[in-house]
Amino acid sequence: MELLRKYRYIIFPLSIEECDGSFQAFEIPIPANVRRIVTVMLTNNYSGANPWFGKLALQSQDENDLFLLTDLFRDDLAYPGKINMTGFPDGPGISGYRSKAFPVNISGDTALICGWVKVSDGVSCNLKIYLRYEQVEEPFGNETETESQKEEKP
């Protein structure tokens, strides 16, 4: 039976007030049915007119290695790891961070994605971090059982 692949999103807002140039830590709650993160996107709203840069790192709660460490908003458009706002010049068809690190499998015990972000000194902005994950289901709306649902059955 043909399976339909659908994308779902975790949207995590993150406000930064006059960054002092250091990393700010945050945690993103992960729903129980998330098994694989396929890409990361980021948007920001800020009032500054000057270009600014920063870094973003993400790590699964029960993993020791970072699965994402990238520069933000670099001017070099050829930089392969750049997370950009998309829309200009990238479009929605190719948005998101692309590298060999993705997709990232999430273990059954993971409830959080740990993250760190820093931007240029003095910058205030409102970021939104998007984690796009796959949901596989059979046609007619029958969702694939999660591992916890299978365990609950006698």
Next chain:
Amino acid sequence: MRKIVYKRFATDISAANATYSKKFDLDKNIKRVLGLQLTSERPDLLFYRGSQRLEINGDELYPEGYDSRLLQNGLDVPIDVRFADLGDGVLSGNGEVKISYRDADATLAAFAAYSVALILKCEIE
């Protein structure tokens, strides 16, 4: 051979900081929605002020708060990648498309009346 058609649905945004909910119906011969994008005659307002929830056939594709800029294109975007990838496509099912668009203040874009167009790339039978 697969046949592709494009459907356009527009919503007028007449007041600032408001939510506009609309329902559109797909033609009966549309089998699957393969991709989508957002456009506006004021792409700057859409970029800075817009977010939306989008649902097709009762299935939520993008949750509330999903920035419109992530579904926009710039001039440098190659034609073949201008549509957001919906995976293997979304079954048209009951043919209902629901969009709940929210306009919000942005310091870089003062409000003026504008319209938002949702363009769907569809496969027909």
